[in-house]
Amino acid sequence: MTVSLALVVVMAALIACGVYLLLERSLTRVVLGFLLVGNGVNLLILIMAGPAGFAPIYDESLAPEEYSDPLPQALILTAIVITFAVSAFLLALIYRSWRLANADDVSDDADDVALREGAVTMPLEETAPDEGDTDFPVDEAAGEPVAPAPVADGEPQPADVETGGAR
Template sequence: MTVSLVLVLIMVVLYSSGIYLMLERSLTRVILGFLLVGNATNLLLLIVAGKAGVAPIVGGGVAAEEMSDPLPQALILTAIVITFGVSAFLLGLLYRSWRLSAGDSLVDDAADVAMRSESSTMNEGGPDSEPSDTEFDAGSEAPR
């Protein structure tokens, strides 16, 4: 089984750029990153499938070693359908976000900022104190 180095490099570039885009705060870039990761996964399944062979439905004295495995092809079709469905859902979320806020970048709301600042002040107890990043600390009171 020989795998083209070009296919492997393309797959690595697709994965790395897709993950980079998914870490952005813009929903459009997250969707583009998800599409790149989905295409890289399809390429990975194609690479792992092995060498090309005769179609499995061909009869007439063809040995089993000469036939290609149909399972990776079925997995690629399933991955395409799943990627399409999730992309449609994410595009719906993007459209809803655009209609509500006229923008697609995520911003921190007041509760997130307050929780972050509250957590940082609780963790500055001193060198001997253990930092706690949860509200279920032994020293904290129960919420009312």
Template sequence: MSVNVVLVAVVGTLFAVGVYLLLERSLTRVVLGLLLISNGVNVLFLIASGGAGQPPIVGSSAPERMSDPLPQALVLTAIVITLGVTAFLLAMAYRSWQLHEHDEVQDDVEDALIRRRAERDEASSSYDDSAGGTLDERGADPAGESTQDSRDGDGAPIGPEGETP
């Protein structure tokens, strides 16, 4: 079996451009990247299936000359799945346009905080193992603030003015 080098180059180009577009901030470019990658996968399926053969109808030709219908079924299934995912991403991009008048995905505040802490090589305040127990048992939320009443050194609750009840 010989492979068509031009089709392999087309698959490589579709994948490369698709991955580049997926890494962009705009949801429209993400949709285009997804479409290019899915088309690259479909062409790859057809390349891997081999050359064209006779129709897979029993009695019309010899079994060794028939083409395999499985790659064609996989490509049709991939087309349907890509259509559904594309419709979902387009709906997200349209909703983002309605709300913010652009379709760019913003950085998450927590992601930025984690990135800054990683650059400084420090752990978050919620990762204190010396207190023992889990965050829920200690009553702390992920931001590190206590959700229960403050307590003094003996474990007695401290009121708003600092006195113990």
């Protein structure tokens, strides 16, 4: 079995450039890197498939060694579909990020930077719930929501009244 050196070089270049782009902060470059790595892996599967052969259709005059293995071709087709789906998802994330922040760069989170530098983070302060934050009435003396009284069996519950008894 001979492997084409040109395919190996192209595959290595695609994967190297793809990994370089995946490490960037720009989400657009991350998608391009993902696509390059996906194509490089497809070439790797093609290279590992072995020499070209005849189509795997039964022919009595050919020896089994002369057939081409159909499994790598099926794996490449599956990888193409998965790469397309993940790329579409990443493009939707980039579009959403652009609409929210008008930028496609990923920035450092302040808490992550503080944690990396060894700083102690302050816990969030506990606050009393506002009247509009809960469906339960608020006990003004304690400042906490009051739980509803338990309902005896057989009495209609609010969910039963609204849905006609179906849950």
